[in-house]
Amino acid sequence: MGFEKFLFYLFAAILVFAALRVITVRNPVHAALFLVLAFFNSAVLWLLLEAEFLAIVLVLVYVGAVMVLFLFVVMMLDVNVAPMREGFIHYLPVGIVIGLIMVLEMGLVVGSDFFDADHFAAVAAHPADFSDTKELGGLLYTQYVLPFELAAVILLVAIVAAISLTLRRRPGTKHQAPAQQVLVRSQDRVRLVQVDSEEKQ
Amino acid sequence: MDFQVPDFSLVLPELFLLGMACLLLLVDVFIDDAHRRVSFRIAQGTLLGTALLTYMQMGGPEQIGFSGTFVRDDMGSVLKIAVLLATATGFLYARDYLRDRNLFRGEYYVLGLFAVLGMMVMVSAGSLLTIYLGLELLSLCLYALVAFDRESGTSAESAMKYFVLGALASGMLLYGISMIYGATGSIDLETIRAAIGERDAGNLVLVFGLVFLVVGVAFKLGAVPFHMWIPDVYQGAPTSVTLFVGSAPKLAAFALAMRLLVDGLENLQADWQQMLIVLSVLSMGLGNLLAIAQTNIKRMLAYSTIANVGFLLLGLLAGTPEGYAAAMFYTITYVIMVCGAFGVVIYLSQAGIEADSLDDFKGLNKRNPWLAVLMLLVMFSTAGIPPLVGFYAKLAVLKAIIDVGLVWLAVAAVVFSIIGAFYYLRIVKLMYFDDPTSDAEIEGSLDTRVVLSANGLAVAVLGILPGWLLGICAAAIG
Structure with missing residues (x-):
C-alpha cells in the first residue's frame, strides 16, 4: 500500500x-x-x-x-x-431494516468489479506548473457558461425568496424614518397660536 | 483551446424572460401599493412576449447549443408555450384573490417568473447538470410561493414539509446522477445514450442509478409512494399558489421524465418500464380511492392529481412515440382542466371567504349558472366522459399501452377511472341538486370571467376537435 x-x-x-x-x-x-x-x-x-x-x-x-x-x-x-x-x-426497527437493505445494495453495486481501478485509465500526471484554477475558470466561462449563469440566478432567487419571506413592516413599531425627518419643515413642528390675554378679575 | 461562442439566439426566450424578471424586480421597488397592477401587467407582458419568442423559434430540426447543455426541439417549444400560457392564466385568476388577501406584492410575480425560467431550462435541458439546476430554480421559487402568506400557519407548515421532502428528492436525484456518471463517464444526455447503447441493458450500476432518478422524477410528478407532499401543499398553500403548483410544473415534470428516461436512458426502457408500472398502478389506485374521502376541494383535487399522474405514467411506460405523444397530450389537457377547476375555486373565494370546502359548491347552479356550467365541463372532462377532451386523453393513453400488449394495465386503469368518476360527479350533484348554503353575490372582473369561460369552453372544443392538439403532440415527439 x-x-x-x-x-x-x-x-x-x-x-x-x-x-x-x-x-x-x-x-x-x-x-x-x-x-x-x-x-x-x-x-x-x-x-x-x-x-x-x-x-x-x-x-x-x-x-x-x-x-x-x-x-x-x-x-x-x-x-x-x-x-x-x-x-x-x-x-428505529423500520429504520434499521431499510438502512441495512440500502447499505447492502450500495455495497453490492459499489463493490462490484465494475468500479475496479483496472477498468479505468490512470489520470495522466500534470506538469508542475499546471494550474487547475485556470483550467476551472476556462471551463466555467466557456463550456459550462449556461449552468454557471443558472447557478447565479438560483442565488438571486434565494435572496429574493428569503427577503420576501422575512422582511415585514409591522404597523405600530416606533422606528425612525430619516427621510421624513430630513424633509420636515419648521412650520410642521411649531404652530403659533394667537391667544388673547385675559384681564384678571 | 478551441472554443466557439455559443449561439445565443437559441436561448432568446429565456434571456428575455430573465431580463424582464430582473427589470420587474427593480420596477416593483419604486411603485407603491396603489399602482401594483403595473407589476402584474409587466409579468403578463413578459409571459406572452416569451411565448411569442418561443413560437417564432419553433419548427426545423433539433438544435443543440452551449456545449450540449441546451437543446431546442419542437417538444420543448410546445411544452414551453403551454407552461407560459398556463402561468399567465394562473396569474390572471389569482390577481383579485391576492389583492383581497393583502398578498398582492411584486415578489409574487418575480418568483413566479423565475419559476417559469426554471421550468423552461428543465424542458430544454441537454445535460444532467442543466436538468438539476432548472429543477432547483423551480423548486426554490415554489417553496417560497407556498409560504407566501406569512400570516398563515398552515402555509408555513406545508412549505416546510415541501422543502424538506423536496430537498430529500433532490438528494436522491443527485445520487442517481452520480451513479449514471460513474457508469457512463458523462453528464451529457446524448453521450450517455450512446454509451449505454454499447453495454448490456442489465448493468447493475446503471439500474441502481436509474432507481434513484425514477424516485426523483416520481417525487416531482407526485406519484405514489412519493406523493406525501401533494395533499398538504395543495391544501396549505394560498389557492392562487396551489393553482400555480398544480398546473405548469406538471408540464416541466413531464419534460423532466422525457429528457431523463427517453432522451438519456432509452436503452434501459425494459428496466424503467417495470418501475413506472408499479408507480402508475399505485398512483391510480390510491389517488382515486383517497379522493373519495375528502371534504376539502383543494385536497380532493390533490388526490385527483395523483390519480392523473398515474395515467400520465401509463403513456410514458408504453415506450413508443405514440405513447409519449399520448402522455404529452394528456399532460397538456390535464393542465388546462386544472386551471379551469382551480380558476372556479378562486373565483368562488370572495374577499374574506375561502371557498375550499365541497359544501361551498352546493347549489352553485342557482347562484351562478354559467360558473356551474364551466365547473361541470371541467369535472366531466377530468372524469373522462365523452365528448370532452379528458376522454380523448385517456383513450389515447390506453390505446398506446394496449398496442404494446399491456392489456391488464389498461383494464386496471379503466376500473380506477370508474371509481374516480364518483367524486367528480359528486361535485356536479352538489352544484345542481342541492340547495345553496349562502346567497352571497359571486363577483369577478370582466377579464377573469372571459378567460375562465374560454378555459372551460376549451375543454369542450378540444374534446370535439382533438385532432389539432393531438397532431401537434405527435409532430413534436416524432
Whole structure:
C-alpha cells in the first residue's frame, strides 16, 4: 500500500466518522463542529485528487463562512433537541431494516468489479506548473457558461425568496424614518397660536 | 483551446424572460401599493412576449447549443408555450384573490417568473447538470410561493414539509446522477445514450442509478409512494399558489421524465418500464380511492392529481412515440382542466371567504349558472366522459399501452377511472341538486370571467376537435 493510499483511507475514515457523529451527537454545537471536521477531510481528499483550488475554496467558503454563521445561529437559537427525538425508538426497527437493505445494495453495486481501478485509465500526471484554477475558470466561462449563469440566478432567487419571506413592516413599531425627518419643515413642528390675554378679575 | 461562442439566439426566450424578471424586480421597488397592477401587467407582458419568442423559434430540426447543455426541439417549444400560457392564466385568476388577501406584492410575480425560467431550462435541458439546476430554480421559487402568506400557519407548515421532502428528492436525484456518471463517464444526455447503447441493458450500476432518478422524477410528478407532499401543499398553500403548483410544473415534470428516461436512458426502457408500472398502478389506485374521502376541494383535487399522474405514467411506460405523444397530450389537457377547476375555486373565494370546502359548491347552479356550467365541463372532462377532451386523453393513453400488449394495465386503469368518476360527479350533484348554503353575490372582473369561460369552453372544443392538439403532440415527439 502506497503512502497516498494510506492517506486516502485515513482521511476517508475520519470523514465517515465525523459525518456519523454529526447526526448522532446530542449537542447541536458539537454536531456543527463535527461537520467542520467532515468538510476539512473532504478538502484533503480533493487535495489528493490534485484539485487544489476546490479544496481551498471548500475550506474558505464552507468552513470559514457558512459553518461559522451556522455556529452563531445554533448557539443563539438554543434548540431543545429532546422533543425532536420523540418517537425515535418507535421508528428505529423500520429504520434499521431499510438502512441495512440500502447499505447492502450500495455495497453490492459499489463493490462490484465494475468500479475496479483496472477498468479505468490512470489520470495522466500534470506538469508542475499546471494550474487547475485556470483550467476551472476556462471551463466555467466557456463550456459550462449556461449552468454557471443558472447557478447565479438560483442565488438571486434565494435572496429574493428569503427577503420576501422575512422582511415585514409591522404597523405600530416606533422606528425612525430619516427621510421624513430630513424633509420636515419648521412650520410642521411649531404652530403659533394667537391667544388673547385675559384681564384678571 | 478551441472554443466557439455559443449561439445565443437559441436561448432568446429565456434571456428575455430573465431580463424582464430582473427589470420587474427593480420596477416593483419604486411603485407603491396603489399602482401594483403595473407589476402584474409587466409579468403578463413578459409571459406572452416569451411565448411569442418561443413560437417564432419553433419548427426545423433539433438544435443543440452551449456545449450540449441546451437543446431546442419542437417538444420543448410546445411544452414551453403551454407552461407560459398556463402561468399567465394562473396569474390572471389569482390577481383579485391576492389583492383581497393583502398578498398582492411584486415578489409574487418575480418568483413566479423565475419559476417559469426554471421550468423552461428543465424542458430544454441537454445535460444532467442543466436538468438539476432548472429543477432547483423551480423548486426554490415554489417553496417560497407556498409560504407566501406569512400570516398563515398552515402555509408555513406545508412549505416546510415541501422543502424538506423536496430537498430529500433532490438528494436522491443527485445520487442517481452520480451513479449514471460513474457508469457512463458523462453528464451529457446524448453521450450517455450512446454509451449505454454499447453495454448490456442489465448493468447493475446503471439500474441502481436509474432507481434513484425514477424516485426523483416520481417525487416531482407526485406519484405514489412519493406523493406525501401533494395533499398538504395543495391544501396549505394560498389557492392562487396551489393553482400555480398544480398546473405548469406538471408540464416541466413531464419534460423532466422525457429528457431523463427517453432522451438519456432509452436503452434501459425494459428496466424503467417495470418501475413506472408499479408507480402508475399505485398512483391510480390510491389517488382515486383517497379522493373519495375528502371534504376539502383543494385536497380532493390533490388526490385527483395523483390519480392523473398515474395515467400520465401509463403513456410514458408504453415506450413508443405514440405513447409519449399520448402522455404529452394528456399532460397538456390535464393542465388546462386544472386551471379551469382551480380558476372556479378562486373565483368562488370572495374577499374574506375561502371557498375550499365541497359544501361551498352546493347549489352553485342557482347562484351562478354559467360558473356551474364551466365547473361541470371541467369535472366531466377530468372524469373522462365523452365528448370532452379528458376522454380523448385517456383513450389515447390506453390505446398506446394496449398496442404494446399491456392489456391488464389498461383494464386496471379503466376500473380506477370508474371509481374516480364518483367524486367528480359528486361535485356536479352538489352544484345542481342541492340547495345553496349562502346567497352571497359571486363577483369577478370582466377579464377573469372571459378567460375562465374560454378555459372551460376549451375543454369542450378540444374534446370535439382533438385532432389539432393531438397532431401537434405527435409532430413534436416524432
